[in-house]
Each structure stands twice: as C-alpha cells, then as structure tokens.
Amino acid sequence: MREEGKISAYQAMVYQVSIVLATAILFVPAITTKHAKQDAWLSVIIACIFGCLQVCTAVSLARRFPNASVVQYAPLILGKVPGKVVGFVYLFYFFYVGYFILQEFAALMCSSYMLRTPSVVFMLVLSLLAAYAAYGGLEVICRTSSIVLTVVVATLVLTAALIVKDIKIWRFLPVLENGFNPVLLGAISPGGWFGETAVILMLYPFINNKEKVVKTSFLAILILFITMEVVVTGAIGLLGPTETASFLFPTFNMARRIKLEALPFLERLDAFFMMVWVAAMLIKLTTFFFAGVLALSQWLNVKDYRPLILPSMAIMIALAVQAWKNITELFAFSGEVFPLTIIFVNFIITGFLLIIAGIRNISTGNT
Amino acid sequence: MKRRIRLIILVLLICLIAGCWDMREVEVLGYVMAMAIDRDPQEQIRIIAQVPNPRVLGGGERGGVTPGASIAAKPYRNYEGTGPTVFDALREISHESSRRLFFAQNRTLIFSEAMAEKGINDVLDFLKRSVEIRRGLTMVFVARGEPAKILDTPNPHDILPALRIDDIVRWRGQTSRFAPVPLSRFLEALSMEGQEPYAGVIEVVSNPTAQVKEGEKAAPEPSSTIRLTGAALFRNDRMAGFLDETETRGLLWVLNEVRGGQIVFPCPGQEGKKVTVEIMHANAKIEPEITEDGIIMTVKIREEGNLVEVEGPLDVSKPEVIKELDRLHAAAIGNEVMAAVYKAQELGSDAFGFGEAFRRKFPREWKKIKKDWPEIFPGIKVRVQVAAHIRRIGMIGPPPLLVH
Known part of the structure; x- marks a missing residue:
C-alpha cells in the first residue's frame, strides 16, 4: 500500500493527544461535575486509570500485528465475514465521532459566538479544512498537530496561571459528600474520551520506532490527564460545582472569568482561547477523519485513500446535519450514549479481538 | 491546474469564514454600560439601559456640544423598555434606539428595591443564560430609590454614571463598607445550599457642597450624587433587608x-x-x-x-x-x-x-x-x-x- 510514509512514536503520541483534547476540555467539566459535583477531579483520576487500561489493550493488540491496522487484521483474527463486520464498526466509529465533533463544534459556535450563522456553514468550513489536511497525509497531520497542540497546551497553562489566584479550595469540600458512586458515574464519560487514544490501532504500522509506543501512549494519557485535571479543577475552583454543572461550556466561562485588576488588558481572553480551541477542534476532526478514511480504504482494499476523502466528507456532513435536532438532544446524547458507544469500540471490541487473538495465538509480528 | 483549484478553494473559503451572518460593526452597536431592572405597577418587567453617546464622550472635555444647541449634549442616553419578560423589555428599546444594544460591556446591574423584595427569580434565568452578559464583570446592586434617578445623576467629571459606579467599586478597599458583588458570585451563592446571596446598595444623596452663586459662569456643583452604601441581604431570591455600613x-x-x-x-x-x-x-x-x-x-x-x-x-x-x-x-x-x-x-x-x-x-x-x-x-x-x-x-x- 502506498501509505503515508513513517512517523515517530512521539508524533503518534501527538496524534493520540490531539484526537482527544479539543472536545474533552470543553465538555468533560460539565458532564463529570453533573454527577460527581466537587469530586469531579477524583473522577478524572479514575477515568485516567481506565484510560491506561484501554490504551494497554489497544497497544497489546497492535503489537501483535506490527505491519497492519486493525481493519486489516480483524479478518485474520475472526474470519472473513465477522472480521469485516468488526472492521466496519471501527471505521464507522471514526466517522461517527467525526460527525459528532462537527455537531459539537457547530453547537458551540452557534450558541455562543455566531448565533445567526447556519450551523452547516461551520461544519462545511471545518470539514473542508480537515479534508485538505487529510490530502496532505499522515506526516503532515502529525506535524501540524504538534504545532497546534503546543499552542493549545500553552494556552491552557496560561489560562490556569491567570485564574489560579481566584481558585478557592473550599469549593472542593466536602470530599466524597455523596459516597463513591457519583464519582464512578462521573468517570464514565472522561474514561470514554481517554479511550480514544486507541487510535494507535490505526497508526501502529506507520510508526518507525515501535519499541517506544508503550511509553509514548502512556505519556499521551498523562498529558491528557493533566489537561483535563486543569480544566476540571479550574472550572470547579473558579465557578463552583453547581455552576460548573449548570453551564453548557464551563471551560469557556472559565476563560471568560479571567480578571486581573492590575492588568485589565488581560481580561476577555476568551476570544483568544476560542481561536486556539477552533484550531484544536480542526485537528481533532482531522485525526478522526483521516483515521476513518484510511480505515475505509483498507476495508475496501483500495490502494489510495485520497479519492475517498470528498465522498466520505459529504456523507459525514450529511450524517451530522440529520443526527441531532437541537442542542439538548446533542448534550443528552454526549452525556449518556456517546461515552458508552466509544467505550464499546475502544475497549470492548478491542479487548475482544485481543482475547481471541491470544486464544488462537494469531500474530504476524515478532513481539 | 492543481494550484488553480487550490486557489479557488481558498477564495471560496474566505467567503465562508468571514462570518457574514453575524457581522456587527462597532459603530452600529449601543454599548449598554449599566442596566436597571424594575417591575412596573402592571407587574411588567421594566428595564433601564444606559448607553453612552460616543460622539460626546469622544470629543474631549469641550467637544461635547450638540450642533445648533446652546447646552452641551448629555454623554449618555437612558432607554426604558417594558415587557412581560426581560428579553422582551430589552427588545422594546429597539423601537427607540438607533443602535443595536450590546451587553458584553455592561458592568453594573441594578435591581429596584421593590423588585428585590418581591423576588428576582424570574429575571435571573435570563442573566445566566444570556451569551452577551459577562457574569464575572457585572456587579449587582439594589437601588434605594428610583433606579432611573441613579442612572441620571450628573457629575462634572466621570460624566457617565455607569462608569462612575464602576470606578467607585474599584476603590471599595478604601473603606470596605459597601459590598458590590459580581453577578457570578451572586448566582453561585444563590445555588448553594448553605449560603444566601448579598448585593451592594446604591442610592442618590444630596450633595451638601452644592452652592448656588450669583454670576458664576461655570456650572454649579451637582445637587445630588451617587453613593454606594452598605449591603442588601437576600433570602433565596428575595431581599430580606439592608445592612448599614x-x-x-x-x-x-x-x-x-x-x-x-x-x-x-x-x-x-x-x-x-x-x-x-x-x-x-x-x-x-x-x-x-x-x-x-x-x-x-x-x-x-x-x-x-x-x-x-x-x-x-x-x-x-x-x-x-x-x-x-x-x-x-x-x-x-x-x-x-x-x-x-x-x-x-x-x-x-x-x-x-x-x-x-x-x-x-x-x-x-x-x-x-x-x-x-x-x-x-x-x-x-x-x-x-x-x-x-x-x-x-x-x-x-x-x-x-x-x-x-
């Protein structure tokens, strides 16, 4: 296959982080705080452990087949027809999250920044850019996301530094007010987000220093953990648990809340935050879309994925437009259904493949 | 060929990403600097929104003269709108205002005393839901006396009452005897089980330094002045009473x-x-x-x-x-x-x-x-x-x- 050249394990890490980050920082605080209240930071720790488990499963499966992606070797493990079905689940998962991201992006833009602009315009603009990036190929995507990711993380750190003086420890008390169950319930959603790092299943064949993948995958989880913890503790410490849960986009309210009496020009940084976030969102969409198109081409045994870009983009936008009628549906979905579906793919199916491969002792690699 | 296609795509993208639908030019916006909420006798929501007049404000000390008039134009205009809901009342103002009102710069929110006593629950949702209102920057007050009077109390310097209130708030550490509170903090206290909200109190008092002198050319001292004083305590969304300083x-x-x-x-x-x-x-x-x-x-x-x-x-x-x-x-x-x-x-x-x-x-x-x-x-x-x-x-x- 005429694939996308080679990337390093660290570039794969950037890909893994980028594929999670943008929506996670925006939605995790509200969803987690709704259940776990002031203990949401504990939920993120549990979610992180769950994420480690998921990435472990994915990496162990990938290491068995160093020269192919999951869509290619699923038929080897399960037999032709079931393998193809599982392969389809994976590729649909990438598009499914893709159109979910499009809707989320449009939801935020249309409800807080450009209220009169039709949402399909945002979807179209973002998808066209993502398609353009996908034409560039894997190496291009990885390099772009390295740049964007640096800026995003720097912005988050800056935001955290500017709000840290307003964070009140008492907003986190009492710890475990309603026992441990709400904390676990709150961990499901971020746990699902962490699981998106299982995209390593698609990237593994292109990595040139495969021995480092275990390390870099955990590093990806660590980076995600820190950024999620920053937004969750920032939002709760600044807005309080009830307020965080009541806002649709608490992270933006957090960025809006930056206020330094001595340096008034540093107020209203949310426009800057927004700009960076849109870039992160573009990278997130690109990573999912690219993984999806690549999986589709491998599933169809097409040599090059590029001819599939525009048609799949069109289908993705169409799916996004019809999927959720209003923002309440979208949010109910993202809190209740979405994490379970992605956990199903990233953890259950991947784990299932790993177990079957282990039992039948199928592997094409030397590890 | 390939380059040309790329160029065409880029040009098309420019059309899309300029955000034409939501284009808002600065000069067509009326920046609301202070907002007062009251209920009229028919139980309708009554809003007073203070919008500065940039033509007068921007003209420097002596620039603010209405052409053809002998007295200086006011640097602000207080619009009043009434309606069954806050949003309706705000949009009522658009019948009179030549500019589209814009609330992201608003820093002062005043509830009338009667309104605060009856409960402000009905209007809080709008304040929290609104995209434009900056909850962290808006300070909440309860007005003693007519809010319209507070927002129309002149002063030779700091001519905009809204900005004057904002500046007085800035120096609250001089005495710590009045209690302005950001809307965000107010709403948070309201949402907490074991805490009730409080708000600042604002009133108009007469100015004892105002002396009318014969034959003086300069305008006299204003007869009344805005004063921030004390705090208003709430029980849930209803004001329970005032604290003295x-x-x-x-x-x-x-x-x-x-x-x-x-x-x-x-x-x-x-x-x-x-x-x-x-x-x-x-x-x-x-x-x-x-x-x-x-x-x-x-x-x-x-x-x-x-x-x-x-x-x-x-x-x-x-x-x-x-x-x-x-x-x-x-x-x-x-x-x-x-x-x-x-x-x-x-x-x-x-x-x-x-x-x-x-x-x-x-x-x-x-x-x-x-x-x-x-x-x-x-x-x-x-x-x-x-x-x-x-x-x-x-x-x-x-x-x-x-x-x-």
Whole structure:
C-alpha cells in the first residue's frame, strides 16, 4: 500500500493527544461535575486509570500485528465475514465521532459566538479544512498537530496561571459528600474520551520506532490527564460545582472569568482561547477523519485513500446535519450514549479481538 | 491546474469564514454600560439601559456640544423598555434606539428595591443564560430609590454614571463598607445550599457642597450624587433587608472580602479620644462545631493594620501601648462582625455561608439539618476570635502634643 510514509512514536503520541483534547476540555467539566459535583477531579483520576487500561489493550493488540491496522487484521483474527463486520464498526466509529465533533463544534459556535450563522456553514468550513489536511497525509497531520497542540497546551497553562489566584479550595469540600458512586458515574464519560487514544490501532504500522509506543501512549494519557485535571479543577475552583454543572461550556466561562485588576488588558481572553480551541477542534476532526478514511480504504482494499476523502466528507456532513435536532438532544446524547458507544469500540471490541487473538495465538509480528 | 483549484478553494473559503451572518460593526452597536431592572405597577418587567453617546464622550472635555444647541449634549442616553419578560423589555428599546444594544460591556446591574423584595427569580434565568452578559464583570446592586434617578445623576467629571459606579467599586478597599458583588458570585451563592446571596446598595444623596452663586459662569456643583452604601441581604431570591455600613464590613470580614479600610476605636485612657487604624491585610475562616448546646460557629480573623491617626497624647512608641491598641482594635473588629451576625440572624439570611462551612465540615449531619437551616440559622451561636496586629505607625512616633 502506498501509505503515508513513517512517523515517530512521539508524533503518534501527538496524534493520540490531539484526537482527544479539543472536545474533552470543553465538555468533560460539565458532564463529570453533573454527577460527581466537587469530586469531579477524583473522577478524572479514575477515568485516567481506565484510560491506561484501554490504551494497554489497544497497544497489546497492535503489537501483535506490527505491519497492519486493525481493519486489516480483524479478518485474520475472526474470519472473513465477522472480521469485516468488526472492521466496519471501527471505521464507522471514526466517522461517527467525526460527525459528532462537527455537531459539537457547530453547537458551540452557534450558541455562543455566531448565533445567526447556519450551523452547516461551520461544519462545511471545518470539514473542508480537515479534508485538505487529510490530502496532505499522515506526516503532515502529525506535524501540524504538534504545532497546534503546543499552542493549545500553552494556552491552557496560561489560562490556569491567570485564574489560579481566584481558585478557592473550599469549593472542593466536602470530599466524597455523596459516597463513591457519583464519582464512578462521573468517570464514565472522561474514561470514554481517554479511550480514544486507541487510535494507535490505526497508526501502529506507520510508526518507525515501535519499541517506544508503550511509553509514548502512556505519556499521551498523562498529558491528557493533566489537561483535563486543569480544566476540571479550574472550572470547579473558579465557578463552583453547581455552576460548573449548570453551564453548557464551563471551560469557556472559565476563560471568560479571567480578571486581573492590575492588568485589565488581560481580561476577555476568551476570544483568544476560542481561536486556539477552533484550531484544536480542526485537528481533532482531522485525526478522526483521516483515521476513518484510511480505515475505509483498507476495508475496501483500495490502494489510495485520497479519492475517498470528498465522498466520505459529504456523507459525514450529511450524517451530522440529520443526527441531532437541537442542542439538548446533542448534550443528552454526549452525556449518556456517546461515552458508552466509544467505550464499546475502544475497549470492548478491542479487548475482544485481543482475547481471541491470544486464544488462537494469531500474530504476524515478532513481539 | 492543481494550484488553480487550490486557489479557488481558498477564495471560496474566505467567503465562508468571514462570518457574514453575524457581522456587527462597532459603530452600529449601543454599548449598554449599566442596566436597571424594575417591575412596573402592571407587574411588567421594566428595564433601564444606559448607553453612552460616543460622539460626546469622544470629543474631549469641550467637544461635547450638540450642533445648533446652546447646552452641551448629555454623554449618555437612558432607554426604558417594558415587557412581560426581560428579553422582551430589552427588545422594546429597539423601537427607540438607533443602535443595536450590546451587553458584553455592561458592568453594573441594578435591581429596584421593590423588585428585590418581591423576588428576582424570574429575571435571573435570563442573566445566566444570556451569551452577551459577562457574569464575572457585572456587579449587582439594589437601588434605594428610583433606579432611573441613579442612572441620571450628573457629575462634572466621570460624566457617565455607569462608569462612575464602576470606578467607585474599584476603590471599595478604601473603606470596605459597601459590598458590590459580581453577578457570578451572586448566582453561585444563590445555588448553594448553605449560603444566601448579598448585593451592594446604591442610592442618590444630596450633595451638601452644592452652592448656588450669583454670576458664576461655570456650572454649579451637582445637587445630588451617587453613593454606594452598605449591603442588601437576600433570602433565596428575595431581599430580606439592608445592612448599614458598619454591619456590611462585619459581613465582608467573614467573607474574606475586606481589602482595606479604617477602624476607629476609643483611645485607651483618654476620654472621648479616638485612634484610627488602616486595615492592610485581613483573612478569615469559619470553624463550625457541634456541641451539646447546638451549633457553634467560630469566626477566626487575622488582621494587620497600620496606625494612621491618634487623638490625644498616647505614646505609641512604647510596645506595650501598641499591644493595648492591638487588643482594642481586635475588639472593634469583633463588634463589627457581631453586629452583622445579629442583623443577619434577625433578617434570617445566612449571607456569611455558615451553613456552607458546616456542610463542608459535617456533610452527613448537614443532610439531616439542611431543610431546617433557615430556622436553625437565627439561633446558632457565633464566636469571633480576632488576632489583630498593628505593624507600622506612620512617619512619627508619639503624637505631636506629647513631644513637648
């Protein structure tokens, strides 16, 4: 296959982080705080452990087949027809999250920044850019996301530094007010987000220093953990648990809340935050879309994925437009259904493949 | 060919990403700088929105003259709109305003006293849901008297009443005797189980320095002036009553909102003489306890101040005198806090967050009593422990009279 050249394990890490980050920082605080209240930071720790488990499963499966992606070797493990079905689940998962991201992006833009602009315009603009990036190929995507990711993380750190003086420890008390169950319930959603790092299943064949993948995958989880913890503790410490849960986009309210009496020009940084976030969102969409198109081409045994870009983009936008009628549906979905579906793919199916491969002792690699 | 296609795509993208649908030019927006919410006798929501007139404001000191008129144009216009809901009332204004009102710069939100007493729940949702309103930057007040009058109180400098209020708020640490609160904090307190919100109070008082002189060319001093004073305590969304200025600082001590100010207390051994200390740093915490006699709240306050004024011959160059002053001004702080506590208990509004402190320390017990908290709060015992220290005494040692 005429694939996308080679990337390093660290570039794969950037890909893994980028594929999670943008929506996670925006939605995790509200969803987690709704259940776990002031203990949401504990939920993120549990979610992180769950994420480690998921990435472990994915990496162990990938290491068995160093020269192919999951869509290619699923038929080897399960037999032709079931393998193809599982392969389809994976590729649909990438598009499914893709159109979910499009809707989320449009939801935020249309409800807080450009209220009169039709949402399909945002979807179209973002998808066209993502398609353009996908034409560039894997190496291009990885390099772009390295740049964007640096800026995003720097912005988050800056935001955290500017709000840290307003964070009140008492907003986190009492710890475990309603026992441990709400904390676990709150961990499901971020746990699902962490699981998106299982995209390593698609990237593994292109990595040139495969021995480092275990390390870099955990590093990806660590980076995600820190950024999620920053937004969750920032939002709760600044807005309080009830307020965080009541806002649709608490992270933006957090960025809006930056206020330094001595340096008034540093107020209203949310426009800057927004700009960076849109870039992160573009990278997130690109990573999912690219993984999806690549999986589709491998599933169809097409040599090059590029001819599939525009048609799949069109289908993705169409799916996004019809999927959720209003923002309440979208949010109910993202809190209740979405994490379970992605956990199903990233953890259950991947784990299932790993177990079957282990039992039948199928592997094409030397590890 | 490929380049050309790319170019075409780029040009098409420009059309899309410019955000034409939501284009808003600065000069067509009317920046609302202050907003007052009231209910009219027909129970409709009545909004007053203050919009500056950039033509006058931007023209410098003497530029603000309406062409053809002999008197200067006002640098602002107060629009009034009435309607069944806040949004409706705001849009009513568009019948009169040539600019589209824009609320992201609004820093002052005033509720009329009558409205606050009847409950502001109906309008809070809009304030929280709105995209444009900046909850962290908007300060909440209750107006004593007619809000329209407050927003139309002229002043030779700081001509925009909204900005004047904002600037007065900025220097609240000069006395810490009025209590402006950001809308975000107000809403948070409202959403908490064991805490009630408070708001600043704003009123118009007459200006005693205004003297009418014959034949003077310059405009006279304004006859009335805006004053921020005290605090309004709420019970849920209804205003329960006012705190006076001393009580307000008592509240702010407990809330850790005292940023400075003056403490005046009797001079030891000198009948009728006073000592004044300026507060430099302060910090407080609430420690709840469950005892056999019920719930006891201990408020621990640490304060550092500088001596700024001594009446009467008191030798402050002696360490033991400073120690005595420390004790006296600690007692003065304690009195302020207790005055606020008694008043709040009388009004039945736990603006201190005693319930919240209790919830944090005893979450299990809180679950049992949280329903009855409004009944328990007026009866709880509050103790104040103040550790106050005078650190500096200004430029001289003993007062001038004592040197002889």
